[in-house]
Amino acid sequence: MSIIKDKNILLGITAGIAAYKSASLVRLFIKAGANVKVVMTPASKDFITPLTLSTLSKNPVYSSFVDEEDDTGVWNNHVELGLWADYFVIAPATANTLAKMANGVCDNILLATYLSAKCPVYFAPAMDLDMYKHASTKTSFKKLASYGNKMIPAGTGELASGLVGEGRMAEPEAIISFIEKDCLNQLPLHGKKILITAGPTYEALDPVRFIGNHSSGKMGFAIAKAAANLGAEVVLVSGPTHQKVNHNLITVKPVVSAEDMYQEVHKHYSNTDIAILSAAVADYRPKTVAENKIKKKTATFSIELEKTKDILKSLGEIKNKQFLVGFALETNNALEHAKGKLIAKNLDLIVLNSLQDKGAGFGVSTNKVTFITASKDVIEHKLKSKTEVANDLMQQILKQFYA
Numbered sequence: 286m287s288i289i290k291d292k293n294i295l296l297g298i299t300a301g302i303a304a305y306k307s308a309s310l311v312r313l314f315i316k317a318g319a320n321v322k323v324v325m326t327p328a329s330k331d332f333i334t335p336l337t338l339s340t341l342s343k344n345p346v347y348s349s350f351v352d353e354e355d356d357t358g359v360w361n362n363h364v365e366l367g368l369w370a371d372y373f374v375i376a377p378a379t380a381n382t383l384a385k386m387a388n389g390v391c392d393n394i395l396l397a398t399y400l401s402a403k404c405p406v407y408f409a410p411a412m413d414l415d416m417y418k419h420a421s422t423k424t425s426f427k428k429l430a431s432y433g434n435k436m437i438p439a440g441t442g443e444l445a446s447g448l449v450g451e452g453r454m455a456e457p458e459a460i461i462s463f464i465e466k467d468c469l470n471q472l473p474l475h476g477k478k479i480l481i482t483a484g485p486t487y488e489a490l491d492p493v494r495f496i497g498n499h500s501s502g503k504m505g506f507a508i509a510k511a512a513a514n515l516g517a518e519v520v521l522v523s524g525p526t527h528q529k530v531n532h533n534l535i536t537v538k539p540v541v542s543a544e545d546m547y548q549e550v551h552k553h554y555s556n557t558d559i560a561i562l563s564a565a566v567a568d569y570r571p572k573t574v575a576e577n578k579i580k581k582k583t584a585t586f587s588i589e590l591e592k593t594k595d596i597l598k599s600l601g602e603i604k605n606k607q608f609l610v611g612f613a614l615e616t617n618n619a620l621e622h623a624k625g626k627l628i629a630k631n632l633d634l635i636v637l638n639s640l641q642d643k644g645a646g647f648g649v650s651t652n653k654v655t656f657i658t659a660s661k662d663v664i665e666h667k668l669k670s671k672t673e674v675a676n677d678l679m680q681q682i683l684k685q686f687y688a
């Protein structure tokens with residue numbers, strides 16, 4: 286999933302031959318899941334038609350202050366357009382428009398929108414090599430950088446003039462990946478590695494039977510998505526579940542038993558910044574696993590169980606830089622038990638969910654949690670969707686992690 290999914294992208298097009306590539310750019314933004322609106326300078330319409338761009342973006346295209354289709358003189362509100370945008374991307378950006386942007390000139394709707402936009406602005410210059418090198422253009426670049434605008438550098442190659450050199454607008458794919466990377470860099474957990482456990486574990490009894498539990502994995506998967514949306518690289522170690530995830534920052538490591546989960550988690554832990562253990566790990570497993578299917582011969586049948594390894598506790602014991610988060614599922618004396626686990630397992634934060642709360646627990650898509658921090662702060666939340674709980678948890682972690 287692209288980081289620009291569901292973002293509002295305002296594409297500004299100016300009068301350069303590279304405007305013919307704007308059609309591909311709009312398509313790629315749409316393919317990445319973004320909403321696109323286009324604002325053009327009047328002269329750019331000689332290079333690409335508004336009809337092409339409105340068809341591809343599925344939105345009206347703006348090129349003047351009044352709606353040209355409508356003789357009642359409807360005003361195209363450049364301020365609203367600027368406020369709508371999460372990102373304003375000017376591509377191609379000609380030397381003329383860049384100079385005007387650098388100096389606050391505001392003689393068309395694109396420039397008026399630029400001056401009123403509060404969102405991050407990217408520009409992809411496109412011009413002939415001598416224009417690109419000119420001291421005046423360089424001054425524009427510098428001024429725009431000082432305003433916080435980000436330049437997507439031009440490439441080198443054959444130019445419309447027939448000359449070969451620097452000044453070709455970056456290819457649409459390169460523009461998108463520049464923006465995606467830049468957005469990722471801004472995220473608070475960019476560069477951080479997060480290890481998450483999710484789902485149940487299955488402890489084999491014989492080749493066809495196991496001891497398991499009702500955990501659906503929903504909470505752990507929601508946490509993984511919330512963490513990845515904050516820019517973290519996530520390793521999600523999951524027991525058997527039907528949950529699916531498609532995010533380029535999440536790597537799923539499927540496991541079956543508590544022992545498999547223990548081994549997989551320890552492979553990644555030393556390289557982890559934050560570990561969140563939400564899995565419902567079996568506390569016991571059959572002491573022996575029958576080689577063949579157990580036959581029903583006797584009236585009663587007992588299984589001897591032995592303890593599994595406590596994964597969370599083992600991480601608490603070797604913790605150095607890691608921020609460690611555990612879950613506690615309690616039916617009685619919940620707060621007291623959860624505080625006990627926080628200390629016993631050397632955690633920074635524990636998420637308490639009580640099975641007594643209606644709508645909380647296994648299988649359902651809601652949860653009611655209380656966060657308890659290492660400094661014993663108790664933060665209660667009301668019943669929320671697991672996605673909201675995951676976001677609340679990540680906000681709490683951010684607060685403590687960067688404290």
Ligand code: CTP
Binds near residue numbers: 482565566594598
């Ligand atoms: N956990 C773990 N490995 C285990 C058992 C539990 O990593 N073998 C983790 C869970 O993922 C959860 C936390 O420990 O984050 C608490 O699990 P819970 O079952 O509520 O508590 P236990 O410590 O197992 O204690 P008890 O079952 O006695 O309440």
